[in-house]
Amino acid sequence: MAAHQDPAQRVRRPPTILDVASQAGVSKSTVSNVVRGLPGVSDATRRRVRTAIEQLGYRPNVLARQLVQQRTSILGVVVGDLANPFFAEMAKSVERHAAARGYTAMFCNTEGDSQSELAGVETLLEYRVAGIVFLAFSGESRTMQETLEHQVPVVFLSCKADWGDVVSVDDVRGGRLGTSHLITAGHRRIAYISIPELEDQSDIARWQGYCEALEQARIEPPIRISWSPPSDHALVSGVDRKLLEVFTGPDRATAAFGSNDVAAISLQEFADRVKLRVPQDLSIVGFDDVPMAGLARIGLTTVAQPRDELAKLGIATIADRIERKLKGPPRTTLVGVSLVTRQSTGPPPEGL
Amino acid sequence: MAAHQDPAQRVRRPPTILDVASQAGVSKSTVSNVVRGLPGVSDATRRRVRTAIEQLGYRPNVLARQLVQQRTSILGVVVGDLANPFFAEMAKSVERHAAARGYTAMFCNTEGDSQSELAGVETLLEYRVAGIVFLAFSGESRTMQETLEHQVPVVFLSCKADWGDVVSVDDVRGGRLGTSHLITAGHRRIAYISIPELEDQSDIARWQGYCEALEQARIEPPIRISWSPPSDHALVSGVDRKLLEVFTGPDRATAAFGSNDVAAISLQEFADRVKLRVPQDLSIVGFDDVPMAGLARIGLTTVAQPRDELAKLGIATIADRIERKLKGPPRTTLVGVSLVTRQSTGPPPEGL
DNA sequence: GCAGCAGGTTGGAACGTTACAGGTTTTTCG
DNA sequence: CGAAAAACCTGTAACGTTCCAACCTGCTGC
Numbered sequence: 001m002a003a004h005q006d007p008a009q010r011v012r013r014p015p016t017i018l019d020v021a022s023q024a025g026v027s028k029s030t031v032s033n034v035v036r037g038l039p040g041v042s043d044a045t046r047r048r049v050r051t052a053i054e055q056l057g058y059r060p061n062v063l064a065r066q067l068v069q070q071r072t073s074i075l076g077v078v079v080g081d082l083a084n085p086f087f088a089e090m091a092k093s094v095e096r097h098a099a100a101r102g103y104t105a106m107f108c109n110t111e112g113d114s115q116s117e118l119a120g121v122e123t124l125l126e127y128r129v130a131g132i133v134f135l136a137f138s139g140e141s142r143t144m145q146e147t148l149e150h151q152v153p154v155v156f157l158s159c160k161a162d163w164g165d166v167v168s169v170d171d172v173r174g175g176r177l178g179t180s181h182l183i184t185a186g187h188r189r190i191a192y193i194s195i196p197e198l199e200d201q202s203d204i205a206r207w208q209g210y211c212e213a214l215e216q217a218r219i220e221p222p223i224r225i226s227w228s229p230p231s232d233h234a235l236v237s238g239v240d241r242k243l244l245e246v247f248t249g250p251d252r253a254t255a256a257f258g259s260n261d262v263a264a265i266s267l268q269e270f271a272d273r274v275k276l277r278v279p280q281d282l283s284i285v286g287f288d289d290v291p292m293a294g295l296a297r298i299g300l301t302t303v304a305q306p307r308d309e310l311a312k313l314g315i316a317t318i319a320d321r322i323e324r325k326l327k328g329p330p331r332t333t334l335v336g337v338s339l340v341t342r343q344s345t346g347p348p349p350e351g352l
Numbered sequence: 353m354a355a356h357q358d359p360a361q362r363v364r365r366p367p368t369i370l371d372v373a374s375q376a377g378v379s380k381s382t383v384s385n386v387v388r389g390l391p392g393v394s395d396a397t398r399r400r401v402r403t404a405i406e407q408l409g410y411r412p413n414v415l416a417r418q419l420v421q422q423r424t425s426i427l428g429v430v431v432g433d434l435a436n437p438f439f440a441e442m443a444k445s446v447e448r449h450a451a452a453r454g455y456t457a458m459f460c461n462t463e464g465d466s467q468s469e470l471a472g473v474e475t476l477l478e479y480r481v482a483g484i485v486f487l488a489f490s491g492e493s494r495t496m497q498e499t500l501e502h503q504v505p506v507v508f509l510s511c512k513a514d515w516g517d518v519v520s521v522d523d524v525r526g527g528r529l530g531t532s533h534l535i536t537a538g539h540r541r542i543a544y545i546s547i548p549e550l551e552d553q554s555d556i557a558r559w560q561g562y563c564e565a566l567e568q569a570r571i572e573p574p575i576r577i578s579w580s581p582p583s584d585h586a587l588v589s590g591v592d593r594k595l596l597e598v599f600t601g602p603d604r605a606t607a608a609f610g611s612n613d614v615a616a617i618s619l620q621e622f623a624d625r626v627k628l629r630v631p632q633d634l635s636i637v638g639f640d641d642v643p644m645a646g647l648a649r650i651g652l653t654t655v656a657q658p659r660d661e662l663a664k665l666g667i668a669t670i671a672d673r674i675e676r677k678l679k680g681p682p683r684t685t686l687v688g689v690s691l692v693t694r695q696s697t698g699p700p701p702e703g704l
Numbered sequence: 705g706c707a708g709c710a711g712g713t714t715g716g717a718a719c720g721t722t723a724c725a726g727g728t729t730t731t732t733c734g
Numbered sequence: 735c736g737a738a739a740a741a742c743c744t745g746t747a748a749c750g751t752t753c754c755a756a757c758c759t760g761c762t763g764c
Contacts, residue, residue, distance in 0.1 A: 012502055013422075014480070016750055027714045032752065040712060057499075062478040063415045063424065064750035068719045070365070072415070082447070083643070088440040095434070095461050104475060107459050109447050123456060126414040128366070147409075150364055265647070272648040291435070295617070296624040297649040368720055379744045384722065392742060416720035420749045 024052035076124030080136030093311030112197035114138035153321035157314035160201035175209020194259035229266035254348035279346035299343035376404035428476035432488030445663030464549035466490035505673035509666035512553035527561020546611035581618035606700040631698035651695035
């Protein structure tokens, strides 16, 4: 009985171009020409081949194709943390724009660990990817540069390195923008907070912008906090001494600039748990403008990155490199940032 | 001068196994054996080959390898929407577990569109992926089944189809669990709300669980809302007539069960905008327990899926299929759900 | 009637690997 | 010491494509 055949098991080998050729009574070259839509095939033959393809359910083997062509259409994408909404959004955009240009994206999650970043890149290179898009870069610059330079085009998208093409927002400007907003509101003690796993060149640039803004306003000294928020929000270890001191101790900071929205939202969460009111007791500015930041309940003031534009430009850049349309030394493309004002910022408490 | 060389441009062809062979003075077979760590190579030779590899920076070409081996170690992953935190988390877990078993994940974002789902799968098949993991499945079951069956192992992870292996939570049970929680709290008018783009078999099962719970409590009739929340949270079109009517009209619903957390949180956002208090005026239960749900400001009561466990099981299942360790007809693995109670649920308003 | 040509078609050589059936050594052992 | 066994190494044939030079056919035009 048919029921005994266990159809889910049988895995038959896919037909090759040769199968199609013999079925259609032509040579493999002709089939290849038809598949690739090249001219120089009579309509009659073309039709014959097409039906043969249809009948057999032939699907070209990209691996074989790319082996002989000496180039793949795979784009490696190195992403810091897919679970971080900013990266998730970027990954999605990148995938879409890559697909639109005929590339297939291959993602590599690194957890901000330069070890697995290197391992991921190694894997991508074994697949002979056409190019690599970094959505996050730990900054192990020398090692990475050595393994990548001359190998494959690279673009740093919304992150930075001192080599390779860069497409990102002006982080320094963004840092200044967010910080000035707080200064203008009257804050004098403003902390800068970042997540160790995500501390990279971008972070440094934002920090620099922050420092510049402070300096311009003659505020000293900058306050830098490196904080790993507990992964399980539900369990913010109520008493995070360092944070408590900065935000409730004597001479406390009345505002914080988060190097990204996740940091900012985590801080907000911390504030909520220790009953610091935002923005009455503590103003918070983030960076990225992840979708969540716009929820009424979060209402995070933040420096927005035009994600889709970045992704589009990034893919365009690397595609042009791959296709040799873009030559010459590494290029840096900066796109504008904008401040989105929401409810997490306000004037400092009276007398501070 | 060196500065004129434009180093970013020169792309030299990577060395092949033959280059290594001649450099080390052995045959390519031996190099291959060394690379793959096979026995039967003397220590001296092994060392010689190793240094040659080192010197040349040789990296095996996976494409060529997989061409001759007739199988790849690429795992296709079809995901509904990378920007949805649930999928993002799952994608991350899947990638990790796949990597741990030696597979490389290739993602395909579908936007819940069965058209691009099919296109994505087509691409994956052209790459001769070893298997396909569906993290979302539109339900175009017949077409997909025809193109996939016999071709490649498939697992539906946290989603459903009537063929292929399934690893998911017991959605019906989850639906009942969430709904009962509301019934127990005293609610009698409970709406079920889902997002059209994500309506699949899982959604149907959850709906079924919801209906069962109502029936058991002798509550009639079920209320189903299909709602596309505006993508830009900031602009919830204040007057979404359908929602307004259901939740503020005569005989209004006092509670809602969201078929997933994104739906639930969007509804909460809607409630916030129209000044419905949660949970005093409206109780909300979600499904998934995305990280965001645990934020103090969101505090969403929700049916939790053990994401990492699901991913692990899913990858195990498909890996066993691929490696022929698992034979026989499609298997369904269900894992438990649990209710996480937070602040979005409470008793209904007096008199309702 | 035949050179020239264009359109259509083809076979073989790559691409970089692995699999495997041999071939050499070297070692073991009676 | 010689033969069998073990250990090591190699050459060749795949894998499924694309690329390209060569090969057919008719047909055109003189």
